[in-house]
Amino acid sequence: MNPGQQIWMIAKLELGRVFFSRRSFWVYLLAIFPTVIFLGHALDFSLKAKQWGGDRKTSAEALNQVQTGMTDEKVLQLLGKPINDSIRKRRIRRDQDPAAEKQPEVRRFMMYFDGKRRVDLRFEDGKLVSRNMRLLMNFEEDRKVYAGMFQFFYLRLGIFFGCLGIFINLFRGEMLDRSLHFWFLAPVKREVLLLGKYLAGLIAAALIFGTGALFSFLAMVLPQDASEVQTFWQTIGLEHAFWYVAAAMLGCVGYGSIFLAAGLLLKNPIIPAIVMLLWEGINGFLPGVLQKLSVLHYLQSLCPVPAPLPNDMPAVMKMLLAPAAPSSVPLAVLGLLALTVLVLLAAMQAARRLEINYGTE
């Protein structure tokens, strides 16, 4: 058996343990969380559309004709019965309170729905004073929300802690289970063993988080307006989907190597997790060269849509959350792979020196 075959053999033997480990079952929850959120959003839209649709739906053309200043009677004549209609009256003693001169005595609120937009109309003393239209499914806005969720939750927390759970257990978990000697007594180089276990962890993590990224992306796209979705797929949709999945998988490549090495060097997984979180967190403040030593830097550079940052957000927070100077896509991929190779080489050194010493675990 050549080393390549041995690596594959070890990976195959380890895969079942990695996928079905009780210790890292919560990893699936992290991966599935964004999909659940977007499915929930789609379900909410679907329920509202069902509740407000049918006979109660108003035509978009009619809604567009409504102008401020129109009377409520005219609006009712034009649009028909609203979904919601509420009237609030109050008695104003204008003779006692001069400031109340301009306050209305009757406020009326009506809500209409045209299948996509919810329109809220506010009348004061019988005249329309405001018209608020809101798309229940706003594709552009949802894509920005997805970009934010992907970068701020999925990459920074989901994949980060998921890889921590999967990769740190490849060696440390076996040490705790007192079963690592089984592998050390096989006629396999420690480097080969390490790569085999890394491959098993990588296949599992990449499948779990790659699928999670794809499903959440589809959960965001598919409930949108069919024509918009079609246009999206025909233009940038596939490319976006590819890069989100690629970023998730490459995140597993980078974080996986780091946590595998940490599992060999340290007993307590909390320490590398905190150090890495801090390092990734302050990346925006670091000099350019040191920024290249961050997995997140490369991953953010791969994301097709920049994460939305509110204008009123403090500059410090913006530096923490946004990639300081994104690398080009080829550089980001190569940089991440180079970083991974360096970390794996260090892990191989540690694996060569690793001893079975269950008594001190």
Added chain:
Amino acid sequence: MSANEIVFDNVSKFYGDVLGVNRVDLHIPPGITSLVGPNGSGKTTLMNLMTGLIHPNSGVIHVRGLSPYAPEKLMKIMGYATQYDAGPRGATGFDFIFTGLLLHGFSKAEAQSRTWQAIERVGLTVAAKRKVAGYSKGMRQRIRLAQAIAHDPLVLILDEPLNGLDPLVRAETIALFRDYGANGRHVVLSSHVLQEVDVFSDQVILIANGMIVAEGQIKSVREEIHEHPSQFLLHCKDASRVASLLFAEAHVSEIKLAPEGDGLLVLTRNREAFSAALERIALSGIDIDGVIPTDENVDALYEYLIGGGR
């Protein structure tokens, strides 16, 4: 260095500040070799060192010319039945051995055939498809032995292999060791009871407190222990006179007088003869206030190993 021996050259191993083994020099020839010593004496440390599960702080180890730092070569010729109970999580007895053989590079068919052979050899065929976690202590002992022999190694290392075995299985297991020990292979096993292993061992290594106390064929080890000099501290007023009388005894090899002149340290090769000589001196009218053995380690160890200390 012989390509047929297991060689420890000035090997020391410390666990932090705790001594594992200290300055061990060993040449273990093929055949059955038993490492015998009390619990915590360093037997498992020696075995883990020769299998590469731990590494020495100093010194060099070679197993039939191979370094424990090269598991890809060493484990081809070595099988190690450890004391560690755990195997891959959820594995059956069959899986435990079969998986190991796949890592050796055997084809699935060959690995299956060898797995069944090894399982049959240790008499676990009926329980082969049950999970190892549900095995009794004796069954676990046997499945570990089966895993160690499944790839037909030249060197078989067994940590306390007779623990937990009933008499019938124990006899069968010893027969297996004898079978393996023939044909120029190594069988190195550990025990804390000398009587348990001296009947079938070709050589014995006695170890205590991380140091090799005696090694060789069982007969020579026994003689070595009996002939090991014992040291006694005598308290007496006329130390110079007692010293001159003891010097006349053939078994006394060394005497040191205490600086105050009220005692002496005596090194003897024969405790019984020394005791008789002291009796004669006392009967001659010389007062001996006390006799304190100061170096009973080897004797105490031997007593322990043959069962007196248990």
